[in-house]
Amino acid sequence: MPSQDDRVGSGSGPQGPVSELKQHSPVSGPLFYKSNVVRTLLEPATERGLTPVSGPLSAPEAVRSGSLANIGPISRPQASLAEIAESPTKRVPVVIKASLKRPDPAPPPLPPDLHKKRRLQIKLLGVGLLVAIILLALFTATPLGHEIDLGNFSGRSDGSVLTGQNPGSSNPIAQATATAIYHRKTDGYDPSFYGSQLVGNGSNSLVWPLGQCTYWSNYEYHHLTGYWVSWNGNADQWVTGARQAGWNVSQAPHVPAIMVMMPDVQGSSGYGHVAVVESVTGNTVHTSNMNWWANGGGWNRVSSVDFTVGRGIYFVWHK
Secondary structure, eight states, X not given: XXXXXXXXXXXXXXXXXXXXXXXXXXXXXXXXXXXXXEEEEOOOGGGGTOOOOOSOOXXXXXXXXXXXXXXXXXXXXXXXXXXXXXXXXXXOOOOOOOOSSOOOOOOOOOOHHHHHHHHHHHHHHHHHHHHHXXXXXXXXXXXXXXXXXXXXOOSOSSSOOOOOOOTTOOOHHHHHHHHHHHHHHSTTOOTTOOSSOOBOOSSSOOOOOTTSHXXXXXXXXXXXXSOOOOBOSOGGGHHHHHHHHTOEEESSOOSSEEEEEOTTSTTOBTXXXXXXXXXXETTEEEEEEESOOSTTOBTTBEEEEEEEOOTTEEEEEOO
């Protein structure tokens, strides 16, 4: 076992100072001093591929002090674009996956003559549409458009007497057409009737709209018999009014009498129709009418029309 002098020299250790180690080849493994681990030496330098160093370490050079201003600018080599592009740190391109379906090829352009023809067709279609819109607007604004409003106009909103004529219109054909359609729809309509039927004593004539069938029946029956119609209402309500007034009501014809037609019977309107019986031949009744658009009749015109006795036909006369 090596002596203490072989292991350490003068200096400081666990039991005293150690000045320096014996200068010999480094040994691997721990050093023991009185059964205590003093220090672990490094592996031999030869095992690490280094030449062992003998002797004391050289003193480090002193750090030089100086001014930063004396230090010149640091120049760095500039890399070329090719080097930057080949650099392994370049960005990885982002690939957006597209559909595997190939896009449809664009249609070939039309030939010049076909292109002109297509443009002409589009222009004609636009002009036709514009004309249709103008005609529809004019039709809506004219009296004819108002009067034939698909049966939605009832004429019951107020008590005024409507004739369907527009004094501001300069077209007499449009006026006549609008008047004919309006009165064909409102035949038998009494604008002074407001829903509750009244029965008078018949001493005076009630107010009836001029030109309507009710106006003529009241006037002509008084001319033939001297009796006024003493109830009010539309034409289809004359049967109820006659019964309340005490007149005779029958479906058998009588001369003279007032013939009452229910709505939509033998061409009557939705308000019915009334006429004055002039004579009877079998089941054929010869009557005088106003506002019946046949045989030259019309609004405020008297015409002779034959009707047939049957369903929806009543006759009323004063007792």
